[in-house]
Amino acid sequence: MTNSYYKAINWNAVEDIIDKSTWEKLTEQFWLDTRIPLSNDLDDWRTLSEDQKENIGLVFGGLTLLDTIQSESAIDALRPDVRTPHEEAVLNNIQFMESVHAKSYSSIFSTLNTKSEIEEIFEWTNTNEHLQKKAEIINEIYLNGTGLQKKVASVYAETFLFYSGFYAPLYYLGNNKLANVAEIIKLIIRDESVHGTYIGYKFQVGFNELPEKEQEEMKDWMYDLLFTLYENEEKYTELLYDKLGWTEEVKTFLRYNANKALMNLGLDPLFPDTANDVNPIVMNGLSTGTSNHDFFSQVGNGYLLGTVEAMSDDDYLIGM
Numbered sequence: 620m621t622n623s624y625y626k627a628i629n630w631n632a633v634e635d636i637i638d639k640s641t642w643e644k645l646t647e648q649f650w651l652d653t654r655i656p657l658s659n660d661l662d663d664w665r666t667l668s669e670d671q672k673e674n675i676g677l678v679f680g681g682l683t684l685l686d687t688i689q690s691e692s693a694i695d696a697l698r699p700d701v702r703t704p705h706e707e708a709v710l711n712n713i714q715f716m717e718s719v720h721a722k723s724y725s726s727i728f729s730t731l732n733t734k735s736e737i738e739e740i741f742e743w744t745n746t747n748e749h750l751q752k753k754a755e756i757i758n759e760i761y762l763n764g765t766g767l768q769k770k771v772a773s774v775y776a777e778t779f780l781f782y783s784g785f786y787a788p789l790y791y792l793g794n795n796k797l798a799n800v801a802e803i804i805k806l807i808i809r810d811e812s813v814h815g816t817y818i819g820y821k822f823q824v825g826f827n828e829l830p831e832k833e834q835e836e837m838k839d840w841m842y843d844l845l846f847t848l849y850e851n852e853e854k855y856t857e858l859l860y861d862k863l864g865w866t867e868e869v870k871t872f873l874r875y876n877a878n879k880a881l882m883n884l885g886l887d888p889l890f891p892d893t894a895n896d897v898n899p900i901v902m903n904g905l906s907t908g909t910s911n912h913d914f915f916s917q918v919g920n921g922y923l924l925g926t927v928e929a930m931s932d933d934d935y936l937i938g939m
Contacts, residue, residue, distance in 0.1 A: 641709050650806050685776060686724070688754055697769055700766035716810050752851050756847065767826060767837060774884055783855060793901060
C-alpha cells in the first residue's frame, strides 16, 4: 500500500476522549460580541465617575493586549507539540475564540468611548511598563520555551493574568451596572475556563511522562514563574485600582485565581486565599447564570449552561 502523503482527520477514531468532549463544549458555547446589546449600558456608563471610566478603559486595554498575544502567539507555540490531530482542531477553535475576545473589547470601546479616548487607551496599553512586562515574559516562553513550559505560560495567562481585568466588570455586574458589558466578560470567562483546563490537562499528560528529577525541576520553574508574574501583577493592580480603593480586594482575587491555575496544571495551591476570601459580589458574578436576554434576538451566557457548570476545580486533573 502506498504511504500517505497527508492523513485526513477521523473524528470516529478519537485517541483522547478529552479532545472530543472539549471540542463539543467549545462549539456548543460559540458566541459573537455582535449579539450583545452593549448600547443598553450607556445610561449606567454616564453614572460612573471619571476615575471609574478611566479604570474600565485601561482594564479593557490590558485585556485586549493579552487576548491578542493568546490569538497570535500562544496557539502557534502550542501547535508543534500536539499529540493528536483532534488536539490541533481544538487549538484552532481556541485560537479563533481568542480573536473574538480581543475584538469584543473593541466593541465595548466603540460603544462607551470617543475616538480620542480609544486612541489614548491603546497608547497606554502599548507602552505601560507592567503590562508590557507580563506580555514579554509570556511571549518569550512561547518563542523559546519547551513544549511543557509553553503550556504552563498559556494556563497562567488564561486562568490568572486576565483576572485583574475581569474584576471591575464583575464588580459592576454585582451592583446592577453595565450588565451587557459584563455579559461579554462572563462569556469570555466561560471560554477561558475551558481553555485553561484543557491545556492544563495536556500539560499533565506530558509532565507525568518525565523522570522524577525533571518533574521536580519543572515544578520549581513553574512556582518561580508564578512568583515573578504575581509580583508584576501586584504593581499593575495598584496602578489600575488604587484610585478606586479596590487594590487589596483585587489582589485577593488574583491569588485565588493563581491557585486555580496551579490546580489546572495538577499542582497544589500556593496561596492561602480561597473563594470565601474573595468579595462575594465578584464571586457571584463568576457564576454563569442566565441573563435576561431575549433569546429570539440575542444570546445570553445562560444558553447551554449545564455543560459549562460541569467544569469544576477538579476537572481534567490526573494524579501527579
